[in-house]
Amino acid sequence: MAIAEITAVLSGIKIAKDMVKGLASLDSDIAIKSKSSELLSVIVDLQEHILSMQSKYSELLQSENDLKKKLVEIESWNKEKSNYELTEISPSVFVFSSKECGDSSSPSHWLCANCYHDDHKSILQFNYSSGVGSHYICHKCKSEICVHAKEYLSSHREDFGPRSGGGTNGWMAR
Numbered sequence: 001m002a003i004a005e006i007t008a009v010l011s012g013i014k015i016a017k018d019m020v021k022g023l024a025s026l027d028s029d030i031a032i033k034s035k036s037s038e039l040l041s042v043i044v045d046l047q048e049h050i051l052s053m054q055s056k057y058s059e060l061l062q063s064e065n066d067l068k069k070k071l072v073e074i075e076s077w078n079k080e081k082s083n084y085e086l087t088e089i090s091p092s093v094f095v096f097s098s099k100e101c102g103d104s105s106s107p108s109h110w111l112c113a114n115c116y117h118d119d120h121k122s123i124l125q126f127n128y129s130s131g132v133g134s135h136y137i138c139h140k141c142k143s144e145i146c147v148h149a150k151e152y153l154s155s156h157r158e159d160f161g162p163r164s165g166g167g168t169n170g171w172m173a174r
Ligand SMILES: [Zn+2]
Pocket: 112, 113, 114, 115, 116, 122, 138, 139, 140, 141, 142, 143
């Protein structure tokens, strides 16, 4: 796209140069006027090409800036991801929980696993309690998770099937 524009401008400049050179060899006013008018049309053409290149260049600069911004966001999110680990907070209920890193300025919290995989950091917020347990909601994708109450789990153990263990991050370790 830009290459074609540059080629058009360069060939326009060559045509204009040749026309200016040719003006000297013309001996009648009529011939000079006619060549001048052709030359003007070549210059107007050149001007249009240059304006179009200028506008495309601005678009390219804008998209370069947008890409740089996006790259910084991705790099920063990838770095931040290492502060979280996949955790089963209730049978078959997964979140990404903040690792304990001695940073007291950030209270421990859970991220929505759905949004996490879409590269969005969305903190799960407490929504309400019921007989089943505590319900948390992701305000970004609107998904809801439930941390089942111990009493509910013990009376509905068969609903969750046999388990081999929850590991150190699992609900069985709590
Ligand atoms: Zn979400």
